[in-house]
Amino acid sequence: MTSEPAPSAVPTRSALRNACPQRYLLALPPVAGLALVFLYPLALVVQQSFQPDTGGTSVQPYVDVFASDAFRSALWTTVWLAVAATAGCLVLGFVLALVIAFVPFPGARAVARFIDVFLSFPSFLITLALLFVYGSAGMANGLWTDVTGAAEGPFRFLTTPWGVLLAEITYFTPFVMRPLLAAFAQLDTAQLEAASSLGARAPRVVRRIILPEALPALAAGGSLVLVLCLNEFGIVLFTGAKGVTTLPTLVYGKAILESDYPGACVVAVVNVLISVGLYALYRVVSRRAGA
Template sequence: MPWALALPPVAVLGLFFLYPLGLVVRESLGGDGGTTTAAYGQVFAQDAFRDALGNTVLIAVGATAGALVLGFVLALVIAFVPFPGGRAVGRFVDVFLSFPSFLITLALLFVYGRAGMANGLWTDVTGDASGPFDFLHTRWGVLLAEVTYFTPFVMRPLLAAFSQLETAQLEVAASLGAKAPRIVRRVILPEALPALAAGGSLVLVMCLNEFGIVLFTGAKDVTTLPVLIYSRAILDGDWTAACVVAVVNIALSGGLYALYRTVLTRGGLRRARA
């Protein structure tokens, strides 16, 4: 019977995902002491929560926008501008996706940290006691690290979409006198929009839940929702508040994913009708 075949994977999903998630929700509602939303009111009233929510949304939106722009430009160059080693660079994008986020942040610290290469070069040339680069411990440093790390997640679907683009369309547009910017705007960009939507939505959700980059930059004044969850649970031992923030974070991620699926479905319907 069909339901019997579906029972094992559903049971595994419920045991290892839905059950722990249910425990988090139950703890946020008072745990075994009864169902109450008092903890939500207390957490929502805290300045720390509002600051963390604002930082999370601003950094996620900014990093997604930066990754979309940078990823689109780099994917264009790799796909349509012949240069030695272009294929190797395209393969490196796949390898880059397997790197942990803290590794990229650590590399940026070696370059732009207070004792990094950029400041060392500055002090060697000018003789100053310290260099001018001290932004990695701020919101801008977190933003740079996230754009650097998540750009390949935008490039991968774009490169796949560009590989299926008919070069004849580009040749016809060029033969009719269209310049490169017009070809990109009128021919390439419309074909790339689904890939941009897929990559951008993935990056946005991942940025909302990013923890390692904020931790490794040492940005003490930048608290995001994942960092606040860690702080409440591990440092303060307030598991109820931590679960409340976790539920908010899950709701944000789930809502964005649902919105992405809705937009993608409507876009597919429009294309099918066309």
């Protein structure tokens, strides 16, 4: 008795041809919505950046913006703040994630859940909290004046670039911790137990076992924080830091305060290009690294 062969589970070419038009039709509504909500306004911004106030189409807005000291200073401030905040978030987030994941203490699960809630907080809320603590009329300065009798407290760093840096590290560190905690949850604990039984100390276990497993999560969280810091507006605005002008605040200043809409669009285009370029670089590096 011969049995009939089972039908193949691999779809035929004709089935794929029939399915492709349906997939394209299903993709049309979200693509149209994306083009209407995002791509069309972005195209208007790019178009406005080539239209000076004198009329016509010209690259003069780009020439004027690139030649200004304010733009070069804002670009440098944006880059170094974003890089420094990303480095601080990576170090602090890795240490805190290690403690939550591998150091047993009461309330570790509640802390991990609080991180998920923290991600939904707006950035200006964290800045306001820091102002209540370290502001000129905050608790730290109030306690100092009460104890020493001085006229004012010594904590004035929130209105400097270091205050902006502290606020960004405080707000964006959970964005690094969340993927790290997910990666640590998938780590095989048998490797850690075997390393401990062989006499490996905690720093060596972290360096040889935990860190290699955490590198993809660190790269993902760090790249996300870097892009978010490059485009952060609320933290810089609410700290009231004098002399700290980033690209987003420069866009606001040119558009609202100076009514220089072509210049504001030029700065916005540069900001978008930097963000998209960093994302493309991350994709290329992650593919080559096999992450």
